Amino acid sequence: MDEPDPVQRLEDAINSHDPQRVADCFTPDYRSETPHRPAEGFTGSDRVLANWTAIFTRLPDLRAQVLRRATAGPELWSEWEMVGTGPDGTPVVMCGPVIMTTREGRIGWTRFYLSPVAAPASA
Numbered sequence: 602m603d604e605p606d607p608v609q610r611l612e613d614a615i616n617s618h619d620p621q622r623v624a625d626c627f628t629p630d631y632r633s634e635t636p637h638r639p640a641e642g643f644t645g646s647d648r649v650l651a652n653w654t655a656i657f658t659r660l661p662d663l664r665a666q667v668l669r670r671a672t673a674g675p676e677l678w679s680e681w682e683m684v685g686t687g688p689d690g691t692p693v694v695m696c697g698p699v700i701m702t703t704r705e706g707r708i709g710w711t712r713f714y715l716s717p718v719a720a721p722a723s724a
Contacts, residue, residue: 607703608670608679615665615683618657624650628709635713660685660693677701681715694718 607626614622627646635641656663663685670679683695697715701708 605706607701607706607708608667608677611708612665612667615653615663618661618663620650620653620657623653626708628704628707631708632710633713634711637714637716659688662686663693675702677703683715 611623611626614626617623624646627649629646630644631646631649632644633642633648663683665681665683668680668682670677672678678698678700680698681696683693685693687693694717695715696718697713699715700712702710
């Protein structure tokens, strides 16, 4: 039986708004690297659960979409867009690439470049 696609599994988990389902996409010893904000890097799927619990509380209508993806050796490259409404009613948009590797069907490591961008102007 084929392993489920980890990028699609993560996108589906985020769109389910279930932080435990998101955390289950990652290995217990998962390592997150954030090169543009090194202090935000962390280790452990327990932190994934805490982070996504907070994200879904702040952005209850968050929707994630994978715009593009590629495979380079053991690495999965994906470009993400996440859109939601902030607590004050303003649109929140995050975009950028995520590079990941997997182990036993779960994400074990990422380089995370997702960052806030200006929301599109209303027409």
